[in-house]
Amino acid sequence: MVKILRSLNPTRAIMGRLFLWFWATFMVTSLLAIWGSRLFFEDLQVVQIKPREVADLNQAIERMERERFQNMPFEEALDRSSRGIRGRLIAIDVLDNRLISGGGPPLRNNDKDDLLRLIGQTSPIAVERGAFKIIGPLFFERNGKRYALFSVKFDMPEKRTPPVLLFLSIAVITTILLSWLFAKSLTTPILHIQSSARRIAGGDWQSRVGSAARRQDELGQLARDFNKMAEQLETMWGAQKRLLADVSHELRSPLARLQMALGLAYQQNVDPDTLSRVEREADRMEALIAQLLTLSRAESGEATIQKQALTLVLNDVLTDANFEAANRNKQLQIDEIPKMTVLIDSMMFCRAVENVLRNAIRHSKFMTHISFSENNKHWCIHITDDGDGLTAEECERIFSPFYRATLARERESGGVGLGLSIAKAAVELHHGRIIAEPAERGGLRVTLSFPKSLDDE
Numbered sequence: 188m189v190k191i192l193r194s195l196n197p198t199r200a201i202m203g204r205l206f207l208w209f210w211a212t213f214m215v216t217s218l219l220a221i222w223g224s225r226l227f228f229e230d231l232q233v234v235q236i237k238p239r240e241v242a243d244l245n246q247a248i249e250r251m252e253r254e255r256f257q258n259m260p261f262e263e264a265l266d267r268s269s270r271g272i273r274g275r276l277i278a279i280d281v282l283d284n285r286l287i288s289g290g291g292p293p294l295r296n297n298d299k300d301d302l303l304r305l306i307g308q309t310s311p312i313a314v315e316r317g318a319f320k321i322i323g324p325l326f327f328e329r330n331g332k333r334y335a336l337f338s339v340k341f342d343m344p345e346k347r348t349p350p351v352l353l354f355l356s357i358a359v360i361t362t363i364l365l366s367w368l369f370a371k372s373l374t375t376p377i378l379h380i381q382s383s384a385r386r387i388a389g390g391d392w393q394s395r396v397g398s399a400a401r402r403q404d405e406l407g408q409l410a411r412d413f414n415k416m417a418e419q420l421e422t423m424w425g426a427q428k429r430l431l432a433d434v435s436h437e438l439r440s441p442l443a444r445l446q447m448a449l450g451l452a453y454q455q456n457v458d459p460d461t462l463s464r465v466e467r468e469a470d471r472m473e474a475l476i477a478q479l480l481t482l483s484r485a486e487s488g489e490a491t492i493q494k495q496a497l498t499l500v501l502n503d504v505l506t507d508a509n510f511e512a513a514n515r516n517k518q519l520q521i522d523e524i525p526k527m528t529v530l531i532d533s534m535m536f537c538r539a540v541e542n543v544l545r546n547a548i549r550h551s552k553f554m555t556h557i558s559f560s561e562n563n564k565h566w567c568i569h570i571t572d573d574g575d576g577l578t579a580e581e582c583e584r585i586f587s588p589f590y591r592a593t594l595a596r597e598r599e600s601g602g603v604g605l606g607l608s609i610a611k612a613a614v615e616l617h618h619g620r621i622i623a624e625p626a627e628r629g630g631l632r633v634t635l636s637f638p639k640s641l642d643d644e
Contacts, residue, residue: 243322245325246271262287279337287334322339495529505521548572550572569635572631586611
């Protein structure tokens with residue numbers, strides 16, 4: 188029974204929540220509109236008249252009957268007679284129901300109707316409709332005509348908001364507020380999932396969606412499925428790293444035995460060409476194992492970070508690179524190295540720069556350029572070659588293990604597709620970033636970015 192009731196709960200599905208939010212918005216807007224209409228269109232109510240209010244009307248009539256008031260225009264006489272009286276004077280011609288006002292803003296139609304309804308009263312009364320109050324009538328004659336005199340009071344009518352605009356404002360504000368709350372309730376878990384996805388893409392395999400996974404609707408289910416996927420990815424990535432490390436270690440033993448057998452074969456005068464071929468393959472296998480172990484160490488997150496002078500750290504790397512470029516009849520252009528102290532693991536840092544630099548020299552046509560830049564939080568090394576370059580898709584994939592943009596070219600160079608993967612892992616070990624992009628004048632530009640302090644990572 189409980190499960191059935193839970194399944195019927197509309198808040199457990201986005202469709203149900205959409206319906207409830209729109210329904211609630213409509214109901215709240217309707218209730219506010221009804222409340223506003225009652226506020227502005229109250230019924231006419233008779234209230235107790237105050238002696239002072241009757242005295243004010245009598246005083247106004249006495250002024251109106253004075254000779255100097257008889258000779259001035261009616262509107263001016265009403266205006267002057269109302270001085271010192273709390274209210275505004277309105278006279279109505281009893282015969283033709285013509286209203287004469289002593290100044291002030293024009294009356295609303297419903298206020299005029301209320302005044303005309305009270306002409307038949309034989310004695311003054313006080314009535315109210317919302318903020319509008321009428322006192323009267325008292326009758327007097329002027330120039331042979333009979334008039335009914337009223338005193339009306341307003342609560343700042345010139346600042347009163349027209350009811351239609353008020354209701355429209357209420358509806359707009361209410362719907363905006365409720366729609367914003369509803370949109371936020373939908374977008375917040377989506378943003379949490381998006382943030383976790385970005386962190387996982389950046390290498391944080393332990394990132395998970397938190398509060399959104401506790402929701403009971405489709406977004407909550409999506410968040411829980413995302414967390415399961417992240418757990419599987421973390422497990423697979425850990426297994427891959429362990430496999431690389433285990434395979435590398437396991438291959439070293441048979442490789443050592445193979446090298447020992449080669450030594451014995453050389454002593455027994457076996458075919459030198461065959462032995463040389465076997466020796467080359469053994470050397471390649473040893474180099475591959477060494478790279479796999481380096482990659483495994485870089486991805487383990489273990490680093491010995493120390494303060495180092497950038498000039499001293501790069502000196503040997505650039506010297507070796509310059510020698511390699513000269514042997515290939517290519518040029519290596521190096522900008523002035525900044526005189527700065529950096530926080531690095533010198534061995535992994537040098538391996539990253541060396542791998543990127545050797546890759547650039549190998550694929551350049553004539554020249555490789557090394558430049559430096561820095562800002563408040565980061566410093567960068569830019570390595571640019573004038574080779575054929577890569578596409579945007581290849582720039583994204585070039586740092587994946589065993590990926591080779593041009594298979595034949597990499598085989599000719601002896602590469603297996605691990606050099607740039609090691610460089611990426613080594614840079615990320617320093618909480619930095621490595622980016623490959625097409626150079627402005629052709630070729631490839633690789634940027635290695637490092638934080639100046641661990642707080643800027």
